[in-house]
Amino acid sequence: MKLILAIVSNDDSSSVSSALTKENYSVTRLATTGGFLRAGNTTIIVGTENDKVEKAIEIIGNESKRRTEIVPSTASYDIGRYASFPVEVQVGGATIFVVDVEQFVKL
Numbered sequence: 001m002k003l004i005l006a007i008v009s010n011d012d013s014s015s016v017s018s019a020l021t022k023e024n025y026s027v028t029r030l031a032t033t034g035g036f037l038r039a040g041n042t043t044i045i046v047g048t049e050n051d052k053v054e055k056a057i058e059i060i061g062n063e064s065k066r067r068t069e070i071v072p073s074t075a076s077y078d079i080g081r082y083a084s085f086p087v088e089v090q091v092g093g094a095t096i097f098v099v100d101v102e103q104f105v106k107l
C-alpha cells in the first residue's frame, strides 16, 4: 500500500478531491501553508493500493494543471495617478510525494 501526499492550490482542491472520490479513492484534505510564499494551499492525502497510484496521479494532474491567469495587480502610483494593471500569474500545479505504508489499521 502507498500513501500519496499531493499539495495543490486551494482553487483546485475541490475538483481534485471530487474526481478522486468519484473513482473510489479515499481522500482526506488538510488546510496547509506553503513555507516560501506563506500562502494557503491544500494537502490531499490518499491511501491506496500500489497498482492504483499512477491513476491517482493522473487524476490529480488533470484537475490541477499549471495555467496562466490574468489578475489585477496591487495599485501603484503611475502617470500622475494610482492605477491597477492586470498581470499574468502562474496558478495550479501539484507537488506529489508517494510513500510506502508500513501498516494500515482501521479500528
Ligand code: 2BA
Pocket: 007, 033, 034, 035, 036, 037, 038, 039, 041, 093, 094, 095
Ligand atoms: P511549487 O514548487 O509548485 O510548490 C508549491 C507548494 O508545494 C509549496 O509552497 C510547498 O507548500 C509545497 N512543496 C513544494 N516542494 C516541497 C517539498 N520538497 N517539500 C515540502 N513541500 C513542498 P511554497 O513553499 O509557498 O512555494 C511556492 C512556490 O515558490 C513553489 O512552487 C516554487 O515555485 C517557489 N519556491 C519555493 N521555495 C523556493 C525557494 N527556496 N526559492 C525560490 N523559489 C521557491
